[in-house]
Amino acid sequence: MTDLHRYAMRRRRWMTPAALAAVLGLTACAARAPQQTEATPAQIQTDAGLLRTEPVGPQERDHALPAPSARMDQVAPLPAPRFDDKTQLPAPAAYRADEMPAYNAAELPAQADPMTLDQVYMVALQNDPQLRGAYQELQAVGYGVMAARAGLLPSVTGEANRSRVKQNVINSQNAVYQTGQANWNENGWALTLTQPILDLGAFHKWRQSQEAERKEVASYAYAQQDLMLRTATAYLSILAAQDQIELTEAERNTTQKQMELVRARYRSGQETEVGVSEVQARLDLQEANTLLARHDYLDKQQGLQEIIGYGNVRLHRVRKDLPMAVPQPNDVQVWLRTALEQNWSIRAASAAVAVAEKEVSVQRAGYYPSMALRASTGRNETGGSLFGGGSTVGDTRVTLNLSVPIFQSGYTYGMSHAAASRLGAASSELSLARRKVQRQVFSSFQNIVIGMDRIKALDSSVQSFELALRQKEEGFRAGLNDVVSVLDATRNLYNAKRQQAEAGYNFVLDGLKLKQAAGTLNAADIAAISQQIL
Numbered sequence: 001m002t003d004l005h006r007y008a009m010r011r012r013r014w015m016t017p018a019a020l021a022a023v024l025g026l027t028a029c030a031a032r033a034p035q036q037t038e039a040t041p042a043q044i045q046t047d048a049g050l051l052r053t054e055p056v057g058p059q060e061r062d063h064a065l066p067a068p069s070a071r072m073d074q075v076a077p078l079p080a081p082r083f084d085d086k087t088q089l090p091a092p093a094a095y096r097a098d099e100m101p102a103y104n105a106a107e108l109p110a111q112a113d114p115m116t117l118d119q120v121y122m123v124a125l126q127n128d129p130q131l132r133g134a135y136q137e138l139q140a141v142g143y144g145v146m147a148a149r150a151g152l153l154p155s156v157t158g159e160a161n162r163s164r165v166k167q168n169v170i171n172s173q174n175a176v177y178q179t180g181q182a183n184w185n186e187n188g189w190a191l192t193l194t195q196p197i198l199d200l201g202a203f204h205k206w207r208q209s210q211e212a213e214r215k216e217v218a219s220y221a222y223a224q225q226d227l228m229l230r231t232a233t234a235y236l237s238i239l240a241a242q243d244q245i246e247l248t249e250a251e252r253n254t255t256q257k258q259m260e261l262v263r264a265r266y267r268s269g270q271e272t273e274v275g276v277s278e279v280q281a282r283l284d285l286q287e288a289n290t291l292l293a294r295h296d297y298l299d300k301q302q303g304l305q306e307i308i309g310y311g312n313v314r315l316h317r318v319r320k321d322l323p324m325a326v327p328q329p330n331d332v333q334v335w336l337r338t339a340l341e342q343n344w345s346i347r348a349a350s351a352a353v354a355v356a357e358k359e360v361s362v363q364r365a366g367y368y369p370s371m372a373l374r375a376s377t378g379r380n381e382t383g384g385s386l387f388g389g390g391s392t393v394g395d396t397r398v399t400l401n402l403s404v405p406i407f408q409s410g411y412t413y414g415m416s417h418a419a420a421s422r423l424g425a426a427s428s429e430l431s432l433a434r435r436k437v438q439r440q441v442f443s444s445f446q447n448i449v450i451g452m453d454r455i456k457a458l459d460s461s462v463q464s465f466e467l468a469l470r471q472k473e474e475g476f477r478a479g480l481n482d483v484v485s486v487l488d489a490t491r492n493l494y495n496a497k498r499q500q501a502e503a504g505y506n507f508v509l510d511g512l513k514l515k516q517a518a519g520t521l522n523a524a525d526i527a528a529i530s531q532q533i534l
Contacts, residue, residue, distance in 0.1 A: 115313060115315055115316060116316045117232060117529060117534070118526050118530040120235055121231045123309075124227055137219070138216045142213055144212065145206075148202075148206040149206050151202035151205060152203060154193055158191050159190045159191075161188050162185070163185070164185055184383035185382075185383040186381065186383065189378055189379060190378030191377050193374070193376070195372065195373045198369070198371040199365075200361075201365035204358050204362040207358050211358055212351075214354070222348060225516050225521045228516070229513065229521070231304075231307060232508070232509060232526065234307055235304065236509060237303065238315055239317060240502060241297035242317075244498065245293045247501070248290045249290055252283065254494075255279065255282050255283050258483070258487070259279045261477075263276060275483040278484055278487065282491075319534060322455075322507065322508070323532050324455065324507065326452070327514060332441065332442060332446075335514065336441050339440075339518045342519030343517060344519055346437055349426070349429050352429065353426045353430050356423040359419040359423070360416065360420050363416040364416050367405065371402050371403070373398070373401075375399070378396075379392065379393065379394045379395070380392070440513065447506070447507075447510040448507065448510045448514065451503060454503055455504060459500065462493070508533060512525065
C-alpha cells in the first residue's frame with residue numbers, strides 16, 4: 001500500500017467521491033499501459049489560429065463557466081475535470097524529509113551497472129523535492145477539507161472553575177448587609193453544545209475546500225508527469241553531452257592525423273606554412289570545443305543530481321538505431337481532443353476556477369443571516385456568603401441565536417467584488433492553460449512527424465559527408481585538393497553527426513511531451529521507452 005493510498009483510506013470519510021476516485025486512480029498499477037480514453041464529443045475548429053471548443057450535451061452545459069470578459073466568449077468553457085479509474089499514474093514517493101538524500105551526495109550507493117531510464121525514474125520518484133512538495137500540498141488541502149466540514153458540525157466545549165472569595169464590608173447603610181468579613185469557596189462547571197443551523201459561509205467554505213482538493217489532486221498528477229519528463233530530459237541530456245564529447249574528440253583526432261600528413265608534406269616542400277597554420281587553428285578550436293563539451297556534461301550531471309539527489313551517475317547508453325513510429329492515433333485532432341479533456345494542467349486550472357467561484361459565494365454569504373442552536377448545562381456551588389450558608393445552583397439553557405448583518409461599512413461588498421475579480425483571473429488562467437496545451441500538442445505532434453524525416457535525411461547526410469571526406473583526403477594526397485577543403489569536409493561530417501545524435505534524443509522527448517500534453521503519460525511509457533532505446 002502506497003503513501004497516497006493510505007492517505008486516501010484515512011480521508012475516505014471526508015473526501016468527495018470524485019476526489020477519492022482520483023486519488024485511488026493515481027495509486028493504480030503503473031506497469032500497465034493506459035487505455036485510450038474516449039474523448040467527450042466536441043466540435044474542434046480552428047479560427048484565425050484560436051481554438052474553439054463547443055461542448056455538447058447536458059453534462060457539458062451544466063459545467064459551463066461564465067466568461068469574465070468579452071474576449072472569453074471566443075474560448076468556450078471546458079467540462080469540469082473528470083476523475084475516474086481510466087487515468088492511471090504511478091504511486092507517489094515517500095515524503096519524509098529525513099529520507100531525502102542531500103544535494104551534494106557523491107554517488108548512488110552500490111551502483112554496479114549503468115542505470116537505465118526507468119531505474120533512474122524510480123530513484124527520482126523517491127527523491128525529487130518537487131514531487132514531495134506537491135504531495136505535502138495535497139495532504140494539507142485534504143486536512144483543510146476536514147477542517148472546513150467541521151464548521152457545519154456540532155461543537156462541544158466544557159468549562160470548569162474554582163475560586164476562593166474573600167469579602168470585607170467596611171461600611172454599609174443596609175441592615176441586612178452588615179459590615180464584616182466572610183470567606184468561602186466557589187466551584188462550578190458548564191457544558192455547552194453549539195450546532196450551526198444556517199451558515200451559508202461555512203457551507204460554501206466546505207464546498208470550496210472540496211474543489212481545492214480536486215485542484216491539488218490534479219496538480220499532484222501533473223507533478224508526477226512533469227517528473228517523468230524532467231527525468232527523461234536530464235537522462236538524455238547527459239547522453240547527448242557524452243556524444244558531444246566523443247564526437248568532438250573524434251573530430252580532433254581526425255584533424256590531428258591530417259596535421260601529421262600536412263607536416264610531412266610541408267617538410268617535403270609540398271605544402272605551405274599557411275596550410276600548417278590552418279590545420280593548427282582548427283585543432284585549437286576543437287580543443288576549446290572539447291573543454292566546453294566536458295563542462296556541459298558536468299552541468300547536465302548536476303541537472304540530474306538536482307532531481308534524484310545523487311551525482312556522478314553512470315547511465316546506460318542509447319542504441320543508435322532508434323525505433324521510429326508515427327503517433328497512434330495518427331491524427332492531431334484526436335490528440336487535441338484528448339488533451340483538452342485529460343490534461344492535468346487544464347484540470348487543475350478548471351478546478352481553480354471552481355475554487356474562485358466558491359470564494360465568491362463565501363463572500364456573498366456575508367449578506368445573509370445565520371442561525372445556530374446553543375444548549376448548555378452547568379452547576380455552580382457556593383460554600384458561603386455574607387448572608388449565611390452556601391448554595392448549589394444548576395442551570396440548563398437552550399438558545400436559538402439568529403444573527404442578521406445590517407451594516408458592515410462596505411466590507412462584504414468589497415470582499416465580494418474582489419472575489420469576483422479573482423474569478424475572472426482564474427478563468428483567464430484556464431484559457432491560457434488550454435492554449436498552451438493546444439500549442440504543445442501541435443508542436444510535439446509535428447516535431448515527431450518531421451523528426452522522422454529529418455533523422456532519415458541526417459543519416460543520408462552523414463553517409464554522404466563520409467564519402468566526401470574520403471574523396472577529399474584522396475584528392476589532397478594526390479595534390480588535387482588543398483587542406484582547407486579537407487578540413488571543411490571534416491567539420492561538415494562531424495556537424496552532421498552531432499545533429500544526427502541530437503535529433504534522435506529529441507524524437508524520444510517529443511513523444512513524451514505529446515503524451516504529457518494529452519494527459520496520458522504514464523510510468524509504463526518510461527519503462528517501454530527504456531526497453532526500446534537501450
